[in-house]
Amino acid sequence: AAGVIQSPRHLIKEKRETATLKCYPIPRHDTVYWYQQGPGQDPQFLISFYEKMQSDKGSIPDRFSAQQFSDYHSELNMSSLELGDSALYFCASSLDGAKANSPLHFGNGTRLTVT
Amino acid sequence: SQQGEEDPQALSIQEGENATMNCSYKTSINNLQWYRQNSGRGLVHLILIRSNEREKHSGRLRVTLDTSKKSSSLLITASRAADTASYFCATDAHTGGFKTIFGAGTRLFVKA
Numbered sequence: 001a002a003g004v005i006q007s008p009r010h011l012i013k014e015k016r017e018t019a020t021l022k023c024y025p026i027p028r029h030d031t032v033y034w035y036q037q038g039p040g041q042d043p044q045f046l047i048s049f050y051e052k053m054q055s056d057k058g059s060i061p062d063r064f065s066a067q068q069f070s071d072y073h074s075e076l077n078m079s080s081l082e083l084g085d086s087a088l089y090f091c092a093s094s095l096d097g098a099k100a101n102s103p104l105h106f107g108n109g110t111r112l113t114v115t
Numbered sequence: 116s117q118q119g120e121e122d123p124q125a126l127s128i129q130e131g132e133n134a135t136m137n138c139s140y141k142t143s144i145n146n147l148q149w150y151r152q153n154s155g156r157g158l159v160h161l162i163l164i165r166s167n168e169r170e171k172h173s174g175r176l177r178v179t180l181d182t183s184k185k186s187s188s189l190l191i192t193a194s195r196a197a198d199t200a201s202y203f204c205a206t207d208a209h210t211g212g213f214k215t216i217f218g219a220g221t222r223l224f225v226k227a
Contacts (some may be wrong), residue, residue, distance in 0.1 A: 004157075031213050033213070033215065035217075041219075042203060042217045042218060042219045042220050043158065043203070043217045044217075045215065045216055045217070048214060050213055055212040055213045055214075056210055056211075056212030056213055056214040058214065058216075088155070090157055090158070092158075092215075094213075101145060101163065101165060103148060103160035103163055104148075104150075104158070104160060104205075104215055105160065106150075106157035106159070107157050108157045109155075109156070109157055
C-alpha cells in the first residue's frame, strides 16, 4: 500500500539559508500534519491542513510557512535557518479528518541539519 | 512536552516480560492514540481509544483510558526484542481544528 512520501530524506543547509520540505500524503487522505522532532524529544506539532486549508497551528516559528496544494501535497518552507532548526521533520496524513478519530500515517521524515 | 508526561521515561525488561507505560494529558480529548517509533524513523500507529471507551485490546497490546484522571496506560504482554522502540501517546484535542499532540515518550529496551 502507498505510504506518506517525504523529500528529501536528508538536507544540509547553512545558517540564514532557506529550505523547502515536501510531503505527499497517502492518496485520498484529506488531512496533512507537520511535526518537528529534536534529538530525544517528542514530536512537536507545527501545523495541519484539511482539504487544502490551514486547520490548526502549533509552535511554528514565524520564519516557517506551509501550504497544501490542489493535488494535496504539502510543502514546509523554512527561512532564515538557525542552528536550533536542526531536527527531524515529519509529515503525517489521515483520512476523513472531519471524523476526528482517524489515526495518523507518518512518512519517514526529513533530517535537516543546519551548520 | 506540548501535552503531558509519560512514565517511565525509559524501561528495560527481559524478553517475555510485560511492559507497562503510562501517559497523562492536559486537556479534554476526542481520542487517545499510541504510536511506536524506531530510532530515526517515522511513527507507526498502534491503537486508538475513544474518549467514551475505557479499555481496548489489539494482539499483545492493551490500552486503558481514565478520562477523570486524564491518563492512559499501554501494556505490551510477552515482550520481544523486536518491541524495542520509543512509544508515544498522542491526543486529538478539542481545538476546532485537527491537532494531534504527542507526549514525551517512553524508551523501551527489551533484552533477548
